[in-house]
Amino acid sequence: MRGLFAPFRFLSVSGQPNTEFWLTQCIILASTVLGVYLASFAGFEIAVDFDRYQSTSDVYNLERSLEAEFVDNIEKVETWIADYPEGPMTWHAANLAPRERHKLDDMVWETMRYSQRTFEVDPAIITGVRRFYSDIEAQMTIMFMQQNANGMARNALKNMQEIVTTARTDIVPLLQAEIKRLDGELVKMTN
Numbered sequence: 001m002r003g004l005f006a007p008f009r010f011l012s013v014s015g016q017p018n019t020e021f022w023l024t025q026c027i028i029l030a031s032t033v034l035g036v037y038l039a040s041f042a043g044f045e046i047a048v049d050f051d052r053y054q055s056t057s058d059v060y061n062l063e064r065s066l067e068a069e070f071v072d073n074i075e076k077v078e079t080w081i082a083d084y085p086e087g088p089m090t091w092h093a094a095n096l097a098p099r100e101r102h103k104l105d106d107m108v109w110e111t112m113r114y115s116q117r118t119f120e121v122d123p124a125i126i127t128g129v130r131r132f133y134s135d136i137e138a139q140m141t142i143m144f145m146q147q148n149a150n151g152m153a154r155n156a157l158k159n160m161q162e163i164v165t166t167a168r169t170d171i172v173p174l175l176q177a178e179i180k181r182l183d184g185e186l187v188k189m190t191n
Contacts, residue, residue: 054191058117060133060182062108063125067175069108070129074172076104077136077164081157088149098144122178128171135163 080102084091091098109129112118118126142156 001185007034013151049189053186055117055120056117056182056185056189060179060186061177062112062115062117063179063182064127065108065123066112066121066129067172067179069105070132070167070175071172073104073106073132073134073136074164074167081161081164084149084157088153091143091153092146092148102140102143104133104136122174125171125178128167128174132163132167132171136160139163 090096092103112121139156139160143153146153146156
């Protein structure tokens, strides 16, 4: 039997095999490896949850800002449409600087171009807002090109009203529903 353990003489203490010592060392090593694995897995899970929370929070804040700007712009266009009959030349007289008077706020919309979270927003929302801005801009260009309140200007105003109605009935509720959904997700994540 001694010949069988001869190669493992280096494991002995004072010339006698000390299996308890080495068994304890193996258990300590195994428990350390297992502990490091479990701790790293828990840390990874926490990091993933934090990233998910951060992403959802960023998109939520982005959509809230977009909603505020978008609703403000809808109201601004509605005001322009309502005020047009009283002062059409503010749109047509070049000396009254119509392009400077009639501008939509687009700070949030322009900033979204550089946000890494923009494409996490529902595509229907982004498409709807983009169409609103481009369609209103096209109608405003028609208004600015007219010399007076003619049929083309009235038609452009009618088109602007349709664009605003579509935005208010389709895009704003979609945006508000998405904000509410994200708010619910954030509440679940924090509980």
